[in-house]
Amino acid sequence: xxxxxxxxxTRKGAFILTSDGRRERxxxxxxxxxGWEIYHVKGSPADPDRLFASQSSSWSGQVIQRSDxxxxxxxxxxxxxxxxxxxxxxxxxxxxxxxxxxxxxxxxEPSLNDPDTVYAGVEDAGLFRSTDGGRQWAELSxxxxxxxGPSWQPxxxxxxxxxxxxxxxxxxxxxxAISAAGAFRSDDAGQTWRPVNRGLQSEGIPDPDxxxxxxxxxxxxxxxxxxxxxxxxxxxxxRSDDAGxxxHEVSGDLPTDFGFPIDVHAHEPDTVYVVxxxxxxxxxxxxxxxxxxxxxxxxxxWEPLTRGLPQEHCYVNVLRDAMTxxxxxxxxxxxxxxxxxxxxxxDAGDNWAPIVRDLPAVLSVEVQTLS
Amino acid sequence: xxxxxxxxxxxxxxxxxxxxxLAVTGPVTQRSILDSLESHYPMLRGTIRDHDGGRRRxxxxxxxxxxxxxxxxxxxxxxxxxxxxxxxxxxxGAMAGG
Numbered sequence: 001x002x003x004x005x006x007x008x009x010t011r012k013g014a015f016i017l018t019s020d021g022r023r024e025r026x027x028x029x030x031x032x033x034x035g036w037e038i039y040h041v042k043g044s045p046a047d048p049d050r051l052f053a054s055q056s057s058s059w060s061g062q063v064i065q066r067s068d069x070x071x072x073x074x075x076x077x078x079x080x081x082x083x084x085x086x087x088x089x090x091x092x093x094x095x096x097x098x099x100x101x102x103x104x105x106x107x108x109e110p111s112l113n114d115p116d117t118v119y120a121g122v123e124d125a126g127l128f129r130s131t132d133g134g135r136q137w138a139e140l141s142x143x144x145x146x147x148x149g150p151s152w153q154p155x156x157x158x159x160x161x162x163x164x165x166x167x168x169x170x171x172x173x174x175x176x177a178i179s180a181a182g183a184f185r186s187d188d189a190g191q192t193w194r195p196v197n198r199g200l201q202s203e204g205i206p207d208p209d210x211x212x213x214x215x216x217x218x219x220x221x222x223x224x225x226x227x228x229x230x231x232x233x234x235x236x237x238x239r240s241d242d243a244g245x246x247x248h249e250v251s252g253d254l255p256t257d258f259g260f261p262i263d264v265h266a267h268e269p270d271t272v273y274v275v276x277x278x279x280x281x282x283x284x285x286x287x288x289x290x291x292x293x294x295x296x297x298x299x300x301x302w303e304p305l306t307r308g309l310p311q312e313h314c315y316v317n318v319l320r321d322a323m324t325x326x327x328x329x330x331x332x333x334x335x336x337x338x339x340x341x342x343x344x345x346x347d348a349g350d351n352w353a354p355i356v357r358d359l360p361a362v363l364s365v366e367v368q369t370l371s
Numbered sequence: 372x373x374x375x376x377x378x379x380x381x382x383x384x385x386x387x388x389x390x391x392x393l394a395v396t397g398p399v400t401q402r403s404i405l406d407s408l409e410s411h412y413p414m415l416r417g418t419i420r421d422h423d424g425g426r427r428r429x430x431x432x433x434x435x436x437x438x439x440x441x442x443x444x445x446x447x448x449x450x451x452x453x454x455x456x457x458x459x460x461x462x463x464g465a466m467a468g469g
Contacts, residue, residue, distance in 0.1 A: 060418035
């Protein structure tokens with residue numbers, strides 16, 4: 001019997017929501033790691049019982065937890081994230097040089113085929129890899145040490161590496177996104193990197209077409225067509241048809257092209273989801289109506305999805321890592337809000353219902369499709 | 372035995388109920404207590420002081436005998452009451468945040 005396991009990270013703990021393939025009745029477990037910020041929880045595609053969680057707090061720093069039984073029990077593993085060599089500086093908000101300082105792990109990306117290998121995107125922006133199930137971490141410093149690194153500046157939420165996409169078709173190719181440096185690509189398993197931001201335009205930086213300095217909020221890829229990438233930028237929804245070599249805008253008829261998450265339907269590479277947010281100053285949906293927008297044309301033409309979502313007095317946000325899709329025949333879509341709701345649609349976004357309504361602010365949502 | 376009291380979130384992380392009792396060989400200092408604590412509970416490494424250099428994390432404080440020891444030298448000897456176990460060594464999460 002197929003089923004799904006939804007992994008939710010919140011400001012005050014992690015929650016695991018499980019259902020059978022109908023996705024109508026849910027069991028909720030948690031909080032796991034109560035009181036801690038859980039930026040991300042993700043399962044290994046190679047071993048669905050192996051989960052990794054990023055647990056942190058202002059008091060006690062970073063902890064990485066690992067489960068080998070699908071989230072029933074957890075074990076703290078390695079939490080030593082040391083930058084390679086002398087870390088150097090990036091730009092601070094005021095333009096002055098600022099030493100690279102580790103703050104937290106934003107995103108954990110397990111390898112597609114090795115359950116012991118997992119990547120960690122961190123703040124201040126850097127990429128780490130563990131090949132022993134999270135016990136030891138080594139920096140892939142070719143990214144942070146790119147010659148543009150000293151010019152990178154943090155976004156409002158910190159200078160974080162928040163997205164890592166592993167290309168299933170091209171071994172060694174991966175994409176990373178950093179706020180507010182931009183998108184980067186490696187073709188040699190993370191050893192060397194180059195910016196892939198051609199076509200992005202950002203009004204908030206001195207040179208709107210600069211090689212780096214763009215506040216990329218999220219990247220998404222369809223596994224069957226990894227050369228096509230979608231991007232939710234600070235403003236603008238973008239698309240690349242050549243693995244990031246160039247980008248063009250596909251915001252089209254969206255009510256606003258500001259937002260955080262973006263994701264792609266599991267079986268339809270041209271079906272894309274975003275959650276438009278009013279503006280960078282007003283982090284809530286336009287008109288107080290929570291609407292997911294879906295494009296079935298790979299962008300430009302968008303339709304609002306509202307059935308089951310609040311259409312008045314809704315002033316929550318949906319953060320960049322807080323939307324995902326399952327791979328059941330009828331694709332499920334999930335997202336969590338800063339108001340603590342996790343919504344699910346079992347029919348590709350046509351109808352929505354809350355799984356839970358009153359969690360702490362949701363930071364991340366991932367789903368595992370279980371056979 | 373040295374008695375150590377941890378904040379609730381670190382007790383949960385290390386699966387500890389109540390106080391910890393530690394045997395410390397040699398001079399009883401903040402460093403020797405934390406070294407012993409981390410050797411018994413390795414998951415606490417990096418959560419009280421940095422991995423590199425042992426610097427106290429900003430929002431963690433150290434108290435004993437109604438004294439704030441947070442700014443004392445890590446190798447300074449601790450009060451006799453801590454050494455005998457009459458008073459606990461308190462690791463405290465500072466009152467900050469929400």
